[in-house]
Amino acid sequence: MIEVDHWGSSRGHLPxxxxxxxxxxxxxxxxxxxxxxxxxDGGTYxxxxxxxxxxxxxPELVLFALGRCGPHETAWDNWLRGWAAAGMPIT
Numbered sequence: 731m732i733e734v735d736h737w738g739s740s741r742g743h744l745p746x747x748x749x750x751x752x753x754x755x756x757x758x759x760x761x762x763x764x765x766x767x768x769x770x771d772g773g774t775y776x777x778x779x780x781x782x783x784x785x786x787x788x789p790e791l792v793l794f795a796l797g798r799c800g801p802h803e804t805a806w807d808n809w810l811r812g813w814a815a816a817g818m819p820i821t
Contacts, residue, residue: 744768745777754782756792765789786818 747755748770755775757766767776767789769782781787793811799805813819 748773748775752803754778756789766795784818 740756744755751770753770755768755770758764759766759770767778767781769778770776773812779788795806795809
């Protein structure tokens with residue numbers, strides 16, 4: 731689940747996601763430029779420092795990519811494919 735906060739906080743949605751058994755959540759606070767990865771652990775979300783599905787992907791790297799690509803899905807997809815093809819470098 732990826733939750734983007736533009737005008738308010740999605741923190742209140744986390745208990746619902748936990749009840750639905752959603753194993754991981756990314757929260758992006760657009761106005762603050764912050765990204766948070768969380769993993770469901772005992773009914774609540776625990777902060778994790780990298781993606782569970784793509785362990786080389788960190789919040790910092792995603793923010794870097796967003797800074798280069800902007801929010802456009804095609805630009806993000808192209809960057810992600812290029813990053814993976816280049817061996818997933820840290821920077």
